[in-house]
Each structure stands twice: as structure tokens, then as C-alpha cells.
Amino acid sequence: MKRSKTMEFGVGLFMLAGIVGLVFLGLRVSGLSLSAPSETFRLEANFANIGGLKPRARVTMAGVTVGRVESIDLDTEWYDAKVTLRLDNDLEGQLSQDTTAAILTAGLLGEQYIGLSVGGDPAILEDGDTIRDTQSALVLEELIQQFVSNMASN
Amino acid sequence: MQSRFQQGVDQIARLGRKGCDVMEALGRAGLFLAQSAVGVPSREGWYLWLRQMHFVGVLSLAIVLVSGLFIGMVLALQGYTILVDFGAEQALGQMVALSLLRELAPVVAALLFAGRAGSALTAEIGLMKATEQLTSMEMIGVDPLRRVIAPRLWAGFVALPILTVGFGVVGIWGGYLVGVEWLGVFEGSYWSNMQASVSFVSDVGNGIIKSLVFAVVVTWIAVFQGYDLVPTSEGISRATTRTVVYSSLAVLGLDFVLTAVMFGGL
Amino acid sequence: MTDVPFIEIEDVHFSRGSHEIFRGINMVIPQGKVTAIMGPSGTGKTTLLKLIGGQLTPDRGRIIVDGQDVHRLSRKALFTLRKRMGMLFQSGALFSDLDVFENVAFPLRVHTDLSDVMIRDLVLLKLEAVGLRGARHLTPAELSGGMARRVALARAIALDPELILYDEPFVGQDPISMGVLVQLIKRLNQALELTSVVVSHDIKETLSIADYLYLLADGQVVAEGTPHTLNANQDPRVSQFVHGEPDGPVPFHYPAETLYRDILGQATATRAG
Numbered sequence: 048m049k050r051s052k053t054m055e056f057g058v059g060l061f062m063l064a065g066i067v068g069l070v071f072l073g074l075r076v077s078g079l080s081l082s083a084p085s086e087t088f089r090l091e092a093n094f095a096n097i098g099g100l101k102p103r104a105r106v107t108m109a110g111v112t113v114g115r116v117e118s119i120d121l122d123t124e125w126y127d128a129k130v131t132l133r134l135d136n137d138l139e140g141q142l143s144q145d146t147t148a149a150i151l152t153a154g155l156l157g158e159q160y161i162g163l164s165v166g167g168d169p170a171i172l173e174d175g176d177t178i179r180d181t182q183s184a185l186v187l188e189e190l191i192q193q194f195v196s197n198m199a200s201n
Numbered sequence: 202m203q204s205r206f207q208q209g210v211d212q213i214a215r216l217g218r219k220g221c222d223v224m225e226a227l228g229r230a231g232l233f234l235a236q237s238a239v240g241v242p243s244r245e246g247w248y249l250w251l252r253q254m255h256f257v258g259v260l261s262l263a264i265v266l267v268s269g270l271f272i273g274m275v276l277a278l279q280g281y282t283i284l285v286d287f288g289a290e291q292a293l294g295q296m297v298a299l300s301l302l303r304e305l306a307p308v309v310a311a312l313l314f315a316g317r318a319g320s321a322l323t324a325e326i327g328l329m330k331a332t333e334q335l336t337s338m339e340m341i342g343v344d345p346l347r348r349v350i351a352p353r354l355w356a357g358f359v360a361l362p363i364l365t366v367g368f369g370v371v372g373i374w375g376g377y378l379v380g381v382e383w384l385g386v387f388e389g390s391y392w393s394n395m396q397a398s399v400s401f402v403s404d405v406g407n408g409i410i411k412s413l414v415f416a417v418v419v420t421w422i423a424v425f426q427g428y429d430l431v432p433t434s435e436g437i438s439r440a441t442t443r444t445v446v447y448s449s450l451a452v453l454g455l456d457f458v459l460t461a462v463m464f465g466g467l
Numbered sequence: 468m469t470d471v472p473f474i475e476i477e478d479v480h481f482s483r484g485s486h487e488i489f490r491g492i493n494m495v496i497p498q499g500k501v502t503a504i505m506g507p508s509g510t511g512k513t514t515l516l517k518l519i520g521g522q523l524t525p526d527r528g529r530i531i532v533d534g535q536d537v538h539r540l541s542r543k544a545l546f547t548l549r550k551r552m553g554m555l556f557q558s559g560a561l562f563s564d565l566d567v568f569e570n571v572a573f574p575l576r577v578h579t580d581l582s583d584v585m586i587r588d589l590v591l592l593k594l595e596a597v598g599l600r601g602a603r604h605l606t607p608a609e610l611s612g613g614m615a616r617r618v619a620l621a622r623a624i625a626l627d628p629e630l631i632l633y634d635e636p637f638v639g640q641d642p643i644s645m646g647v648l649v650q651l652i653k654r655l656n657q658a659l660e661l662t663s664v665v666v667s668h669d670i671k672e673t674l675s676i677a678d679y680l681y682l683l684a685d686g687q688v689v690a691e692g693t694p695h696t697l698n699a700n701q702d703p704r705v706s707q708f709v710h711g712e713p714d715g716p717v718p719f720h721y722p723a724e725t726l727y728r729d730i731l732g733q734a735t736a737t738r739a740g
Contacts, residue, residue: 054255057255057259058255058259060259061259061363062254062363064363065362065363068370069405071370072369072370072401075392076302076369076395076396076399076405077396077404077405078393078395078396079401103397104397105393112393115397160397
């Protein structure tokens with residue numbers, strides 16, 4: 048059978064393009080990272096209510112993304128949500144013990160994310176520590192309920 | 202009165218016969234798939250496969266990529282006008298990427314593939330049958346299922362998922378062009394919102410699984426219609442039409458089922 | 468007949484749907500001779516070749532090729548037997564994605580482990596035999612009908628078969644290529660000591676090459692014999708076919724009501740409507 052170099056080349060290129068496209072979908076679109084896991088460290092935070100927070104949500108500090116939510120579990124001891132955060136390595140040893148974590152919403156209907164703000168405590172959070180000072184997600188129904196009961200008591 | 206009744210009986214009998222015909226055709230098609238797709242390819246088989254990859258894959262690339270680009274651009278344009286009402290235009294990237302990866306890339310690429318490659322496969326195999334090439338191959342002692350059908354089936358199975366990935370990538374890029382470059386959505390939020398909401402396994406992965414299923418169904422229909430047709434000019438043109446109609450319906454129907462299973466919480 | 472039989476067809480019945488094509492035919496095809504099977508269009512001559520090649524299975528009866536019952540063979544044994552048969556199809560049936568050279572080389576490549584050099588030499592010899600060595604780089608689409616049939620013939624003899632089945636080799640050929648084909652079939656049969664079966668309804672050409680003829684009509688063998696005896700046959704069905712008379716036992720008219728009633732019936736229907 049006669050072979051055609053250009054055709055073989057074309058098919059090779061086609062399959063290569065498929066692989067490159069898949070890599071693009073992985074890295075650029077779904078935000079997978081090729082960097083080694085040693086470049087991040089882990090913190091935990093317990094929230095009374097996480098609202099619509101999902102794994103892989105952003106963790107920001109002053110609006111800058113500094114990490115992601117790794118997992119969300121139910122803490123069966125306290126019956127609240129235990130959220131594990133994975134933060135960039137350059138923040139390790141920089142965050143004070145009284146750092147607060149709040150669940151915020153981007154825009155009115157946007158996704159929910161965690162905002163960190165630093166306190167003044169000289170003691171520092173290490174890998175695996177837990178953030179004490181947390182602020183739960185705002186749940187619209189609760190806000191309305193509060194508003195209505197305030198109106199009633201007035 | 203008697204004749205009315207008789208007519209009704211005839212109708213029901215016709216329905217039953219039709220049902221039997223359909224079941225028989227399905228059985229034939231299943232047997233056909235099993236006989237041709239299973240088996241170890243020879244050295245030459247690889248080369249035949251490569252040639253079909255060129256035919257169904259590389260030659261379909263242009264139409265798939267151009268369609269992907271336009272669909273991404275339209276998605277961004279439409280999505281922006283809706284999202285901007287809620288002040289949520291930074292979620293544009295997320296919307297474009299999710300609709301493309303979960304739905305539009307697998308489905309539209311499969312429909313285009315059925316029109317471009319599927320119909321060509323049916324016509325080509327039909328012509329080989331009409332000109333007795335398949336019979337003469339059998340008389341030479343070569344099984345046409347292995348020699349003619351198998352490479353085409355496998356080329357289709359591999360090519361469509363690749364085309365789907367290409368469709369998705371180009372579509373997301375088209376959305377970027379319109380959303381970020383033209384409408385002025387902030388570039389960082391286009392990508393970061395996308396990255397926050399798209400999961401590689403459940404969105405990209407499920408999209409590719411969908412396209413694999415579509416690839417099997419569309420190529421199977423196309424090749425079987427070609428192999429099973431009435432070997433006349435009219436038969437070929439009918440079979441070509443059938444290929445496009447059946448595979449489009451199968452893709453859309455299966456898409457609903459797959460979506461329900463993958464994303465509908467079934 | 469004193470010749471050794473190569474193919475024996477015994478009481479073969481075959482029908483397609485409700486249409487009966489063969490109603491018990493018996494034939495003996497001798498080794499090393501040209502046997503012609505003739506008959507009007509639609510008598511299932513091509514079907515008969517497909518039965519011999521094992522592509523169709525008869526409803527009843529059996530076909531024995533060189534001592535083997537074709538339809539009782541395993542798939543593998545059938546394919547082995549087919550290597551010893553060549554078949555020339557009506558349309559030539561060349562593979563449209565291969566050029567002339569590769570078409571002739573095809574059976575050699577799939578059934579032998581010969582080196583490329585050997586295959587090249589063999590293919591060129593076969594193409595030389597049909598006079599188309601110079602056309603080896605053409606694609607089937609570039610060939611005329613007669614040339615395509617000659618290439619197909621070269622392909623059919625590529626594996627040096629013992630039996631060649633010709634399906635309507637003369638149909639639609641101009642007089643020159645018809646003459647070429649007649650010459651080729653005759654020459655090949657003598658040179659390769661082939662057994663040839665020619666299915667045709669071209670009387671003159673077929674009579675000129677056949678050693679023995681069978682005439683099929685209504686799903687049965689209606690006459691057989693050498694060209695000479697068949698020419699002299701007085702049976703009206705035979706003489707109508709052999710001498711090409713338009714009307715006879717095979718009627719000119721497709722079965723219908725009488726013309727008078729057809730026209731009159733229509734006239735009354737129109738008036739009533």
C-alpha cells in the first residue's frame with residue numbers, strides 16, 4: 048500500500064491538537080494546576096453556616112485570590128461545617144492567630160467565596176491550624192426573618 | 202362495518218410487522234457492530250485506520266472549528282446581555298465554558314460530524330456495495346467487515362472526541378474575544394470565574410464521555426446504513442439522508458438521557 | 468461427457484422472498500473447459516455464480532466444487548476455497564481507492580508473504596497478459612469500461628486460480644473491447660488450463676468460446692449441449708433465444724389484460740366518474 052507522508056503528518060497533527068486542546072481545557076479552563084502540592088499549606092475554619100460555598104471556591108485576601116477551598120465536611124462534634132482551605136505558600140507564617148474568615152458573595156447573585164482579613168495578634172497560624180474567628184454566610188431568609196421580627200418588636 | 206374492523210386489524214398487523222422489521226434491523230446492526238469492531242488490527246489495519254482518520258477527522262476539522270468559534274461568540278454576546286441585567290457579567294466565562302463543555306461542544310460537534318463525515322461514509326460504502334467492490338473483496342477471500350468497515354468505525358470513534366475538544370477550546374476562545382475584547386468584561390474575572398466553576402472531571406470529563414457515546418452511535422449508524430442499503434443510486438441517496446436524520450435524532454435523544462444521568466442527579 | 472467434473476450442481480432450489488429463482492437445477496461443469504450458462508435477463512444467472520462462490524446458500528440441494536460441498540464448509544475453509552476461484556464481476560468491481568497496480572496486487576498482498584519485488588514482477592506479468600502494463604498508475608475512475616474489466620481479469624487471475632467465474636463479461640462493450648475480451652478468455656483458458664464458467668446472454672460471442680452450454684429459463688435448465696447441437700435444437704424456447712426472435716415462448720408482452728378490455732374499461736370508468 049502506498050503511503051502518503053502529508054496525510055500521516057496531518058493525522059499526527061490532528062491528534063496532537065486534540066491533546067493540546069485537552070491540556071488547555073484542564074489548565075486554563077478548569078484551573079487544574081501543574082505545580083506541586085508542596086507549594087501550598089492548609090488551614091481549617093469552622094462555620095456555623097456555609098450557605099452555597101462549594102469546594103474549589105476562591106479564597107481571597109483584600110480581593111486577591113490566595114487559595115482555594117479544598118473540602119467541606121460536617122464536623123460531627125460541633126455540628127457545624129469544617130472547611131479546609133489550601134493557601135499559597137508565601138502566606139505561611141504570615142497570618143496572625145486572630146485572622147478572620149468570612150463567607151462573602153460576589154455581586155448579588157454571584158458565587159460565594161471566602162475572604163480573609165489579618166488581625167494584630169503576634170501569634171502566627173501554622174500549617175493545619177484552625178481559624179477561630181469566622182463569619183458565616185449571609186442567608187437571605189434569616190435576614191428577612193430578623194428584619195420582620197425587629198419590625199414586630201418595635 | 203366488517204371492513205372497518207378488518208382495516209383496524211390490518212393496521213395493527215402492519216404495526217406489528219413494522220416492529221418486527223425494526224427489531225430485526227437492530228439485531229443485524231448489533232451483530233454488524235460486534236463483528237466489525239472487535240478484533241486485533243494488523244499492521245496494514247493501522248494504516249487503513251490512519252487513512253480514515255484523515256478522511257473523517259482532519260477533513261471535518263475546519264467546519265467544526267469555525268462553527269465552534271461562532272457558537273462561542275454568540276454565547277458570549279447573548280449571555281452578556283442577560284447577565285448584565287443582574288450585574289453578574291463577570292460570570293460570563295463560567296456561563297460560556299459550562300454551556301460549551303457540557304452541552305454544545307459534544308452535541309453540535311456530533312451533529313456536524315454526522316452531516317460531514319457520516320453521510321460521506323454512508324455514500325462511500327454504499328458506492329462500494331453498488332459497484333460490487335464488497336462482494337468481490339469477499340470472493341478474493343478478504344472479509345470486508347474487517348478491511349473496509351472496521352477502520353472507518355474506529356476512526357470515527359477516535360476522531361469525534363478530538364473534534365469535540367477542538368470545538369470547546371475554540372468556542373471558549375470565541376467567547377473571550379467577544380466578552381473580553383469587545384464587550385469589556387474584565388479578563389481576570391472571565392478566566393477565574395471559569396476556573397472556579399468548571400471541574401475537569403465532572404464537566405470536561407463528562408463532555409468527553411458524551412462525545413464518545415455520540416461517536417459510537419453516529420459512526421455506527423453511518424457505516425451500517427452504507428453496508429445495509431439497497432445498492433442502487435436511489436438506495437444510496439436514501440441511505441445518506443437516513444444517516445443524517447437517524448444520527449441527529451439519536452444524538453439529541455441520547456444527550457437528554459446522558460445529561461439526566463450526569464448532571465440531573467439521577 | 469467424459470471430462471472430469473469440477474463443479475457439480477445437484478437439484479438446487481433458491482428463492483428470494485416469495486420469488487422462486489431456481490426450481491431444481493442440475494449441472495456438471497467439466498474441468499479445463501469453458502462452460503457457458505445462458506438465459507434471458509432475470510433468470511438468476513448471477514445468482515448462480517454467487518451460489519457457486521458460497522456467498523448465497525441454496526434452499527435445497529448442494530453444490531460441490533472440486534469434491535467439497537461449498538455450503539457445508541467452515542468460514543475459514545470457504546475462504547481457502549475462494550482463493551482457488553477468481554470472479555470477474557459485471558462492473559469490474561475494482562477497488563476505487565487503489566490504483567490499477569494495487570488492485571491487481573491486492574490478492575497477492577493479503578494471501579501471500581511475497582516480497583515487494585516479487586509482487587511487482589507478478590503484477591506486471593498479469594497486467595501484460597491483459598495488455599495494460601502501461602496503465603498501472605491509472606485509477607479505476609480513469610479507465611474505460613473495457614479496460615476496467617481487463618484489469619479486473621488480471622486481478623482475478625493474480626493468485627493463479629483453478630476456476631474463473633465470468634459474470635456477463637460482454638455486457639455494454641463496444642465491438643473492439645468485446646473482441647479483446649473474447650480473445651482473452653479463450654487464451655487464458657488454454658494457457659492456464661483454467662476451468663471457466665461464463666454467464667452471458669450475448670449469443671454470438673458466447674457460442675464462439677464455449678465448449679459446452681447450459682440454457683436457463685423459468686428456474687430450470689431447458690437445454691444443454693455443445694454450441695453445435697444447441698444451434699440445431701428445435702425446441703422453440705431454445706431457438707427463440709439462440710436466434711434472438713422477439714416473440715415466442717418468452718412473450719414480448721408483459722402479462723396484462725387484453726388491450727381491448729384495458730382501453731374500454733378505462734373509458735367506462737371515466738364516463739362513470
